[in-house]
Amino acid sequence: MSRPLGVILAGGLATRMGGGDKGLLRVGDKSLLEHVIARLSPQVDRLALNANGDADRFAEYELPVLPDPLPGYGGPLVGVLAGLDWAAGQGARSIVTVAADTPFFPLDLVKRLEEATKGMTHPLALAATPRGQGERTKSMSRTGLIRHPTFGLWPVALRQDLRVALEGGLHKVVLWTDRHDGREAVFDTPDDPFFNVNTPDDLVRARKLAEAQS
Known part of the structure; x- marks a missing residue:
């Protein structure tokens, strides 16, 4: 298994959208989740979905559904842990995570994350953009970059530490x-x-962007 496994994080509460599964919202002729799957699947060996509750609501996507392994809502890191536990059972060395509500992430995401971690014993990296892009919800690093914590490369070797x-x-x-x-x-x-x-x-904007790209 040469490439990382992919894990789509869909365990959020979606409070600003009134709750429910944001990934099932329609953008153009596809759901957000379909857009994400189409972008990530060519970059990884196989895919899984981190989500809680009744897994049957995602049955049409034919993906393993990984619930959070710890009780309560612990944020995206708990979803990362779910993905790492799954990957360990698959014999994989790493996973790449993406968010289920981000339909336009880079088609070379995995390649760039792997390039950033060359030489690391336990490859670990987050996607980042220059200051000014996506600042409303993102985390700034010591270098002044805006980090995107749900988009990362994570080593299975550190899952127990996590x-x-x-x-x-x-x-x-x-x-x-x-x-x-x-x-x-x-x-x-x-x-x-x-x-x-x-x-x-944001949903209106995403629909306009998708239409412009079609």
Whole structure:
């Protein structure tokens, strides 16, 4: 197995959209989740979906559905842990995560993340963009870049370390990645490639972008 496995994070609460599964919202002739699958599947060996609740609602996508392995809502890091546990059972060395509500992420995401981690014993990296792109919901690094914590390359070898950190109350992605000297893969484009659908207005914008690209 030469490439990472892919894990789509869909375990959020979607409070600004009124709850429910954002990934099932329609953008053009596809759901958000279909857009994400189409972009990620060519970049990885196989895919799984991190989501909680009744897995049957995702049956049409024919993907393994991975519930959070820890109780309560622990944020995206718990979804990462779910993916790492699954990957360990598949004999994989790493996973790449993406968000289920981000339909236009880069087609070379995995390649760029892997390039950023060359030489690392345990490859760990987050996607990042220059300041000014996506600042409303993103995390700034020490280098002044905006990190996108749901888009990362994660080593299976650190899954038990992550589990212990989560059980100890750590939930902020960048605190854990900084602890392990995680790197950044920088994507410098005119528009934010990690634009995600958080609100009804975002959904309108996503539909316009999809129409312009079709």
